[in-house]
Amino acid sequence: MSGERGGLGPPQTLKLNATAASVLGLLHRGPMTGWDVARLAEVGLGDFWNVTQSQVYRELRNLEALGLVVAGPAGRRDKKPYAITDSGRDAFAVWIRREPGADLIRSPLLLMVFFGSHLDPAHRQRFLAIQRLRHEQTLDEYRRILDQVVHDEPDLAKVLQFAVFHEQAVLQWFAWLEHEERPG
Amino acid sequence: MSGERGGLGPPQTLKLNATAASVLGLLHRGPMTGWDVARLAEVGLGDFWNVTQSQVYRELRNLEALGLVVAGPAGRRDKKPYAITDSGRDAFAVWIRREPGADLIRSPLLLMVFFGSHLDPAHRQRFLAIQRLRHEQTLDEYRRILDQVVHDEPDLAKVLQFAVFHEQAVLQWFAWLEHEERPG
DNA sequence: CTGGGCATGTAACTCGTTACATGATTAG
DNA sequence: CTAATCATGTAACGAGTTACATGCCCAG
Numbered sequence A, B: 001m002s003g004e005r006g007g008l009g010p011p012q013t014l015k016l017n018a019t020a021a022s023v024l025g026l027l028h029r030g031p032m033t034g035w036d037v038a039r040l041a042e043v044g045l046g047d048f049w050n051v052t053q054s055q056v057y058r059e060l061r062n063l064e065a066l067g068l069v070v071a072g073p074a075g076r077r078d079k080k081p082y083a084i085t086d087s088g089r090d091a092f093a094v095w096i097r098r099e100p101g102a103d104l105i106r107s108p109l110l111l112m113v114f115f116g117s118h119l120d121p122a123h124r125q126r127f128l129a130i131q132r133l134r135h136e137q138t139l140d141e142y143r144r145i146l147d148q149v150v151h152d153e154p155d156l157a158k159v160l161q162f163a164v165f166h167e168q169a170v171l172q173w174f175a176w177l178e179h180e181e182r183p184g
Numbered sequence C: 001c002t003g004g005g006c007a008t009g010t011a012a013c014t015c016g017t018t019a020c021a022t023g024a025t026t027a028g
Numbered sequence D: 001c002t003a004a005t006c007a008t009g010t011a012a013c014g015a016g017t018t019a020c021a022t023g024c025c026c027a028g
Helices: A018-027 A034-044 A053-066 A086-095 A108-114 A121-149 A154-181 B018-027 B034-044 B053-066 B086-095 B108-114 B121-149 B154-181
Strands: A069-071 A081-084 A104-106 B069-071 B081-084 B104-106
Touching: A018 A034, A018 A053, A018 A081, A018 A086, A018 B108, A034 A053, A053 A069, A053 A081, A053 A086, A081 A086, A108 A121, A108 B018, A108 B154, A121 A154, A154 B108, A154 B154, B018 B034, B018 B053, B018 B081, B018 B086, B034 B053, B053 B069, B053 B081, B053 B086, B081 B086, B108 B121, B121 B154
Parallel strands: none
Antiparallel strands: A069 A081, A104 B104, B069 B081
16 A cells, blocks of 8 residues: 555656656757756747756756666766666657647737727737737748758758748738728 | 835735736626636636636635735635725736737647657657647637627637637648658 | 856746535436 | 536645856956
8 A cells, every 4th residue: 555656666657747758858869968958948849848947957857866867977067967768768758659638828918819908909009019020020030940950850840830830820810900900 | 124015005016927817807897706717717718828727716815815806705605706806907907008928839749749750650640630630620619609709709709810810820730741741 | 367158057936737625406 | 315417615736937056168
């Protein structure tokens, strides 16, 4: 009864959360310090799976405790390079076979629109204009990066292509909104 | 030094988080129990600003402590209707004037695609097919609801229209992906 | 050799999720 | 009357965010 997972036997069913799994995934590229993992996560997953530095460090500590990564000898400062272990690779392989869950979107902008009647039109339109501009820039940015990586990193390119379609949809919506507000 | 916010003077700059603000926003429609707020949040904000029951209850407690809502007399069971106060209205009005921040998207699907090379093609395609189907259904659903509310609830309709554009973009991406995988 | 920014990591806090408890209401 | 489901709420946990500490490196 007590000690149902007391330490003996390989933990068959350890459940990795998605953030931990991402860290493991990135470590497939070779040993890295927490800082580097965080940076890679930011550029690669960027806007579709946000991971902060602190999370990375926490997960690395957890993963080490589980034996899924090992820390190499600390270099300058505390700089510890972590490397994925074989169990780590196994755990990741198991994780990535689960069917992916539903997307989570959290949009302050849509929240604002939903409560739009509580906001005077001037404010509303100003906010919309700002956001629209921002999304236009974001779209350009995605297109630029996509061009750069399209040949070398096909998986990243797929993600970026999603980003492009998504941003286009957002802009389409802005256009539609303006058309709506017009007639009066 | 001690007690920088010790209790005297109106808390000019109390910072409402977005979830608390949503609760206040919904309470503009009239007094409601936590359950009702949660239900409204789910149908209205639904997929673009997720709010769970527990959060609602917690925020209601906080808001009451701050004097932004008041609880009426408990009815059957613990059923407590909460009503927004004048300070509540003020706080909400202040909140909704802040410029909305960036969207947060957290997509297990894109995570999977990003790590796609670690997954065998069979799995990958199966997952994509499942998700695609799901998004097709979701789009239909949004269109249906949009039709229902388009006349009575313009703000909700705007949100739903966004949902439709978004889902269309997702489907566009799926189509593009298949086209990509094809040639070999 | 010093001051500012970058690299590296930890700690504390807030928020979101999951699990649970229990009274009402309805179907059979 | 009893079982199932719905309504209502609390508690505990896990994940995400913000704030901080401190060593390294380079420009002046």
